Amino acid sequence: MEKYKKISKDIRKKILELSYASKSSHIGSSLSIVDILLVLYDNFIYKKNIFILSKGHACLALYCVLNKFGYINTKTLDSFGKNNSKLMLHASHKVPGVVFSSGSLGHGIPLATGVALAQKINKTNNKIYVLISDGELNEGTTWESLLFASFHKLDNLIIIIDYNKIQSIDYSKNILKLEPLSRKFISFGCDVTKIDGHNFFNIYNSLKKLINKTNKKPKIVIANTIKGKGIKFMENKIIWHYKSPNFEELTRAKKMIK
Amino acid sequence: MRNIFIEELIKATTKKKNIILLVNDLGFGVVDNFRKKFPKNFFNAGIAEQSMIGYAAGLAYSGKHVFVYSINNFVTFRCLEQLRNDVDYHKLPVTIVAVGSGLDYGALGYSHHGLQDYALIRTLPNFLIASPGDTQEARSCIRYLINNPQPSYLRLSKDSKYKIHKSIPRIYPGKWIKVLDNNIELQKQKNIFLTTGSVIEYAKSHILKKISKFSLYSLPLWGMKYKKYQYNFLKKYKSVTVIEDHFQDGGVSSWLSESITNSNCKTRIFSASISAKIVGKVGNYKFLMKYLKKVIK
Numbered sequence: 054m055e056k057y058k059k060i061s062k063d064i065r066k067k068i069l070e071l072s073y074a075s076k077s078s079h080i081g082s083s084l085s086i087v088d089i090l091l092v093l094y095d096n097f098i099y100k101k102n103i104f105i106l107s108k109g110h111a112c113l114a115l116y117c118v119l120n121k122f123g124y125i126n127t128k129t130l131d132s133f134g135k136n137n138s139k140l141m142l143h144a145s146h147k148v149p150g151v152v153f154s155s156g157s158l159g160h161g162i163p164l165a166t167g168v169a170l171a172q173k174i175n176k177t178n179n180k181i182y183v184l185i186s187d188g189e190l191n192e193g194t195t196w197e198s199l200l201f202a203s204f205h206k207l208d209n210l211i212i213i214i215d216y217n218k219i220q221s222i223d224y225s226k227n228i229l230k231l232e233p234l235s236r237k238f239i240s241f242g243c244d245v246t247k248i249d250g251h252n253f254f255n256i257y258n259s260l261k262k263l264i265n266k267t268n269k270k271p272k273i274v275i276a277n278t279i280k281g282k283g284i285k286f287m288e289n290k291i292i293w294h295y296k297s298p299n300f301e302e303l304t305r306a307k308k309m310i311k
Numbered sequence: 312m313r314n315i316f317i318e319e320l321i322k323a324t325t326k327k328k329n330i331i332l333l334v335n336d337l338g339f340g341v342v343d344n345f346r347k348k349f350p351k352n353f354f355n356a357g358i359a360e361q362s363m364i365g366y367a368a369g370l371a372y373s374g375k376h377v378f379v380y381s382i383n384n385f386v387t388f389r390c391l392e393q394l395r396n397d398v399d400y401h402k403l404p405v406t407i408v409a410v411g412s413g414l415d416y417g418a419l420g421y422s423h424h425g426l427q428d429y430a431l432i433r434t435l436p437n438f439l440i441a442s443p444g445d446t447q448e449a450r451s452c453i454r455y456l457i458n459n460p461q462p463s464y465l466r467l468s469k470d471s472k473y474k475i476h477k478s479i480p481r482i483y484p485g486k487w488i489k490v491l492d493n494n495i496e497l498q499k500q501k502n503i504f505l506t507t508g509s510v511i512e513y514a515k516s517h518i519l520k521k522i523s524k525f526s527l528y529s530l531p532l533w534g535m536k537y538k539k540y541q542y543n544f545l546k547k548y549k550s551v552t553v554i555e556d557h558f559q560d561g562g563v564s565s566w567l568s569e570s571i572t573n574s575n576c577k578t579r580i581f582s583a584s585i586s587a588k589i590v591g592k593v594g595n596y597k598f599l600m601k602y603l604k605k606v607i608k
Contacts, residue, residue: 146401152372157396165395167369174331174351175373197359200574201366205354 054103054253057095061087062310064117065283069129069310071113075082075134077142079204081281081293083114085217086184089117089276092256093213097264101179105153107161108186108215109144111310116140116148124150149284159192161185162212169210169271178266184213188220190231196241199271202240208270212243214273215250217280219277219291238273250276284309312449312467312509313341313410319453320378324349327457331375333367335360338380358406360385364393364405371403373554378471381423383409383466385593391431394462399435404460407432408467412442412505412508413556413585414599415469425466426585430561432464437533439484442466444511446558447476448488452531456481468509475511485537487544491527500526501549507533509565513600514583517554520593530563545578552606559584559604581606 055135064087067149072080086108098104108113113133120130125140125148132138139147143156153164165183189195202210216234218225225231239244244266248259256276263272280294281287284306321344324330332345332353346353352446356363359373360381367377379386386407387394398405409428416423432438439461439540441452449467457465480488503526506514511529519527545567553564564582581603589602 153368154396155401157392159361160365160393160397162367162368163393164372166362167366167371168373169369170354170366171370171373171375174375194359194362194365197357197362198365201356201359201362 054257055130057091057253060121060282061091064091064114064121065310066307067074067117068113068268068307069284069303071117071131071133071300072297073210073300075142076114076297077134077202078295078297079110079113079142080297081219081287081290082108082111082186082217084221084282084284084287085278085280086114086215087118087155087212087282089215089250089256089278090114091121092253092260094118094122095262097180097182101177103152103179103181105155105161105165105183106144106151107155107183107189108158109155110142111186112140112142115151119148119150149172157225158186158189159194161189162198163194165210165212166202166207169202170205171208172209173205173207178209180209181296182211182213184215186220187214187218187231190214190234191220191229199238199241199243202271207271208244208267208269211263211272211274214275215278217278219280219289219294221294221301223291234275242270243269243273244268245273245275247275247277249277251282312443312446313469313473315446315449316408316453316465316467317341317345319450319457321345321348323457324352327376328352329375331370331377333377333379335363335381335385337382337385342380360389361393364390365397365524368393368397368401368403371398371405372401376404376406376457378406378408379394380408381410382423382429383411384422387428388430394432394438395435398462399437402437402462404462406456406460406463406465410467410496411469412466413510414596417522417596417599418593420593421590424589426556426558426589427561428466429557429563429566433535433561433566434603437462437463439463439534439536440466441532442508443505443507443531444490444564445470445473446524447474447479448482448529448531450479451482455532456575461525466508471509471512472507473512482531484532484534486532487530487541488525490529491525493524495524495526502552503528503548503550504552504554505530506554507531507557510554513603514554515557533563533566538566538570541567542574542576545571545575545580546549548578550579552583554603556603557579557584558587
């Protein structure tokens with residue numbers, strides 16, 4: 054797990070640099086999922102297991118992780134947000150390693166549910182991972198899909214919620230009543246696990262335990278995370294959903310990672 | 312037509328095991344035979360159309376050819392973004408089967424009137440629209456879609472048993488098929504009628520009341536990709552009168568007009584389409600078709 058500490062720092066630096074260069078939004082959303090993606094791609098996305106990033110606005114984190122694991126080269130990664138780049142500012146299926154494009158919220162779980170159902174029909178052991186934002190818990194399609202996945206016993210579907218508690222223009226608790234989250238999912242017939250989304254051991258061990266469970270229930274992983282994680286002045290601040298760092302902020306942020 | 316769809320789908324599924332039929336808790340008395348014969352190929356998504364299209368795209372990504380059966384507006388307006396982002400953008404083999412074209416569900420009110428579906432689907436770059444005129448064209452269209460899996464929209468009449476073609480016609484996307492040409496003189500052959508979809512039955516009887524001899528063509532397969540070929544058909548005629556059970560806005564007559572915008576084509580296009588005055592009106596098909604704007608005086 055020690056190796057992840059260094060790699061996650063490298064990735065966070067790259068996210069800062071590319072966010073600065075492209076003047077793009079959503080740096081906070083990207084920083085909150087780095088650690089989950091790192092453990093996921095290093096241990097669980099192999100063979101025909103599939104990962105879908107439903108919160109497509111955090112694609113910068115995904116692209117940096119795909120670069121680390123050899124799906125895309127650094128030259129491609131550095132084209133992020135530039136004219137005619139494959140790497141637009143939302144996840145794109147034109148990029149190697151990305152299965153579905155996203156950008157509009159609430160699409161990832163239905164897509165993942167369809168893929169998971171197909172795996173059940175074909176009797177494969179492939180696992181389908183989908184990472185959603187807590188804001189996507191506002192979407193009707195999330196709950197509709199859970200009803201369907203639960204009814205069809207899709208225990209090959211693993212839904213990870215990036216529970217950073219900040220949505221777009223406000224804190225989640227000021228928008229809609231999401232809590233009690235676990236009890237909601239349990240009542241929908243799901244298997245629920247809570248993790249610290251920045252603790253590599255916890256992420257790995259929880260996912261490892263989950264994939265061996267055959268309790269015929271879709272799996273929900275509520276990952277408690279911090280929006281803007283790793284850069285103190287960005288953590289838990291709504292503005293970093295939109296703002297990209299200026300040169301001074303970039304320099305200050307990179308120093309914090311060392 | 313909807314029974315022909317199920318009949319053809321059953322035939323195809325005996326050979327192609329990757330066919331999946333998905334419904335949003337609709338199709339009572341129609342989908343039952345398929346469900347009995349292929350219980351593992353049939354899924355009821357519940358009344359959740361947006362998610363249903365997501366499941367369809369996920370299944371299609373995994374190698375299935377998915378047919379989503381529902382009523383016109385529920386599989387267009389209700390889930391348009393899923394059709395756009397998940398199906399069309401990823402070019403996945405999902406066929407939307409929309410029953411109740413135009414005013415088929417006349418008495419059920421505006422919620423069930425299918426008058427704007429062409430407008431929505433024809434803005435999706437990869438979607439093929441299949442709008443059969445009679446039962447023979449319906450068989451051609453269904454077979455074409457089964458053999459050419461792609462993002463597609465099959466618009467079916469609820470009850471039409473109309474048969475205007477003697478045999479099952481050969482169809483091709485964007486191609487007009489000759490339906491009637493009553494040995495008329497060359498001059499009249501230059502002023503023709505064109506329809507898409509099951510409105511052809513009404514169109515024929517409506518024209519016959521005014522003119523005894525005329526040329527009538529049908530366009531069963533079309534979509535954005537095939538607009539550029541329409542110039543070649545249009546240029547042969549002096550005028551083309553398009554009859555459609557759809558608003559003019561975004562309909563097939565608008566589509567044809569757009570196809571010759573910026574060209575030197577001199578053909579005049581007339582549109583006989585449903586007036587927006589119909590909004591809020593209910594009644595049977597015959598009553599509501601009074602709202603078709605008449606172009607033959």
